[in-house]
Structures are given as structure tokens and as C-alpha cells.
Amino acid sequence: MDGIPVSELDDLFGSVANELRISILRELWDRYGEPVSFTELQSRVGVRDSGQFNYHLNVLVPEFVRKTEEGYVLTHTGKQTIGAAVSGYFSTEDVEVDSVRAGECMFCGEELTARYEGGNVVIDCSACENLITKMPVPPVTVASTPRENLPQVLGKHVLTLAHQLSRGFCTLCHGRVDSTLTVRSDEESVAYRAALDVKFECRACGDRTHLNAGAVVVDHPAVASFLFDSGIDPRETYPWELLPLLDPETTITSEDPLELELTVRTDGGALKLTLDDAANVVAYARR
Template identity: 30%
Template structure:
């Protein structure tokens, strides 16, 4: 019974064993070339043994290449009949390939692994300042945006308030053909804003954006988080995933971006919070309109105001909206 409770990958291996399979350059080349063959669309193609060997390890003898390939079959690679590809579930077949009607392709787990590597890969170091059209809500200074070491930071150079600080893959800077340098700043920021919104709103809805697990949550005093923007925060919500270890901190305003009453209220007043970058939504990017009513238990109010119209939402310890009034 205990063995059944131990974690297993999709390929039914202990995680340590699954990772150990990658410690060989031939195996890494096999996974990469199967990913390269797929490209950006369509079903994953089948590569025959000879095609895959020519791409991944042309200087390795066939028996040694086959040994390393078969180590991957099951967890990361599957061997299928051509007619079964991208249709009925295929099953790994042991042994050496040679039949032209059979081939190899990535399993879902192999696809996810290589997709992660590709997503965080870039040609060279990227350090780029981006023009951003938004002024600081505290001091009125124009904000700056910078992408460096896979971090997108949006900050006020005047009062140094940090609006956004997110791990962001380099693909947001990449154009279809022109590489990083020729991509318009506005396009980069739009993609980065959309990417980070999806990540943060998944957390706001209680779902880990990386593994799909449910996440725990608790209110925190910003001064206890060690996060470099607690100086003007009234309250933060820590979300954490016990399965993959992913963690994030949200403002109460960011949490409420999932709330239909708030979305509708803002849209009625010309603000589409489903498209506007979070750094451009004052009640989400700052706590200027957030009031901590109590901390034992927690009760936090957020006021959203347009001219003479106001919507006040109060969130309790369970992160439930318990009051809503205009």
C-alpha cells in the first residue's frame, strides 16, 4: 500500500528516476529533435529510427543509439504505428525500430518537458528597457519597464514604487521572424501583461497555473513577506501550491479581478479589466483604495470609484466577498 502512495510521473516512474533518464546527451538530443520536428502546429510527426538517429546522433552507432532511445520509450517517447498517431491511444513497443510504417514521437509528458525548456530559452542575454505609457498613481512620474534575467519589472523611477515584478518567459519579446530587437515595445508589453494576467488570475481563482492543483491561501502583512514592494501595501494574499511548490503574492484588488460584479461595474464605466494591464488598474496595482478593517479575523475592503459612482467589496478570511455595495 505504501508503494502505491509514492509519487509517480505520468510514465509511472518515481520523479527521481524520470529525471535521471535525462542525464545523457544522446537522450537529450532525441527529445529536442522530436520537438523540433513538430514545429509550431499540427499533430506530432512520426520519425523513423533512421531519421531520428540522423538528426539526433549521426556519429553514434545504431546499437548504442537504440539503447538510449529505448530508455526514453514509455516516459517521454512512444513508438507507434503510423495509422495510430494522433488518434487512438498508442502504446510503447519495446525493441529496435526498422519498420517504415512505425516511428517515434513525444508523449504528453515529453512534450511538456521540452516545451518548458523551449519556453525559457533565448538566443543570448536579454536586457531591454521598454516604453510604457502610464504614470505613477502616487507621484505622477512616468513608469518604466525593464526585462532582464527573465524578469519583467514595472516601476516608478520617482518614488520607486514597484508595480509589477514577474517571472516572464523570453517569448514575449520574440517576433515571428525578426528576433528580439525589432519587436515593438507595445506588442511586448501587451503579451507580457496577458501572460502574467493569466498566471495571476489562475492563482486568484484558487488553481495553480503550472500543475492545476488547488492552492492554499492566507492573508499576510506585507512587511512579513520579504517581497520588495511591501512599503505601501495594506495587505497581501499568499497563494501556495503544495504539489509543485509554486507560490505567489496577490493584492486584494488582483484577487477581485475574478469578481463578476467588479468586472461589470468597471466595464459600465469604460474600464475593461479583462484587457487592461494590471499595472494600469489602480485598485489592483496599488492599495490606495484598500482598507484593512480587521486582522483577527481578516476583513479587507476595496473601493472602486468612477466620479460619483463607487463599488465597495469586502473580502473575509476565506477570501469570499461578504459585502458588496454601491
């Protein structure tokens, strides 16, 4: 499927592109889901002309605002619009962070640094010059985090996005995504040595993204329990420090359909995983 054509979203964008309509959304938001009557909403927004107020309110119904017997409430899309506005409150230029310590380099063992520039978190090693990861993170996430906690919070954010994708949801629109195991693309977003990565494409908005195979399987209980038994808690470890997972031994066991064997090694032993062409773990065994 090609997704929903963006040209068809004009009406939807137009519906909220008005100060009065935004005030209506904000008033309803402040009531935490409690229905608000027409008269009360009108007086809160401060519009004398009922006809004018009614017109603008109706533009928001039914996508953003729902009319119930008790009054008006925000729909899920209405709430998401507020969320998007909050998320976009800070511009990427307002939020810049340079060089926070972010753990050890998986290639050379020297110290890594994390910085935030142009809307991306960049983690790289100044000693061996390897780019470890570069991922988009909303400025609001960075702005609401004290500097010293930034690497931990970014690690959790990266893991959350990986879980969301590996569980099949688009990180932008929450539509369903299809995953395909693929030969490594040369885009810069993830620069691990793993031979293969996983491509995701959203059926609804068409967004395309990719992660290395190790980051996708970390959500599997066999992997999480193996790491945990080896003394590694993925929630408390920087994802970019999960060397045994992100740089595992990989063997292509079948070309068509593509099938991959991935061995994760820790001091506690080895875990062998078999991935099908959609990056599902189809078999696993501890060694």
C-alpha cells in the same frame, strides 16, 4: 502537503540529459503528434546501432515518450520539456531592456518606466521613487516582443499569471495551489499600498508566491463587469494602472478567521467585496 521532493526527480532529469535522447524528442516534436515508427525514428536520429538506439528510446518511455500501435509519440511531459528548452533558449543576460514608457504612476501621476533586468520586469516611478511592480518574466517573452509593445505584453503576462494563480494553478508546474489571505509580507515583489495580500503555495512543487488582493479578485465577474461598466477594460489597461483595484479601501471585518472587506471605487460608483481567508469573493454589492 510538502510537495514532491526534488531529490526524487534525479531519474527524470537524467532521462533527458543526453544528446541522442534530446534528438529523439525533437524528431517527435517536428511531427506534430503523428506517431513515428521505430525504424523511421532511428533513421531520422541517425543512429546505426539498433541496440544503442533502443536503449536510449526506452529511457524516455513512458514519461516523455509513449509507445502506441502506430509508433512513438511525445507525452505531455515530453512536449513540456521542449517548451522549457524553448523558454530557456535566451539567457536573461542576452535580453536587457531599459526604460520603456509604461503609463502613469498611481501615486504621483508622473510617467512610469518599465525595464527588464536580471529576469525581472521592473516598473517604477523616477519622480516619486515608488516601485510599482517587480515580477519574473521569461526572457523568451521579452525577446519575442518589439520594444514599443513591451509594456502591453508585460501587462497581459502579469494578468495571465494572476488569473492562473487565482484560479488555483501553479505557474511553474501546473499543480494545484492553496491560497491564503495574509497580512502583507515585506517582500518587494508587489509594492502596492493595499494592506493585505494573498499567499499561494503549490501542493506539488511547493513554490510560494504572493499577489495583492486586488490583483487576485480582478478575475471575478462582479469585478470585471463593474470595471467594464466604468469604462475600464482590464485586458486593455496596464494592471499597474488599475488604481481603484490595486489600492482599494480595505477593512478587516474578522481577525480569526481572517475576513476582509474591499471597496473598489471608480468614477462610475463603488463595488464592495467580502473576501474569506482563502481570498475567495464570498459577497459583493455595488453602491
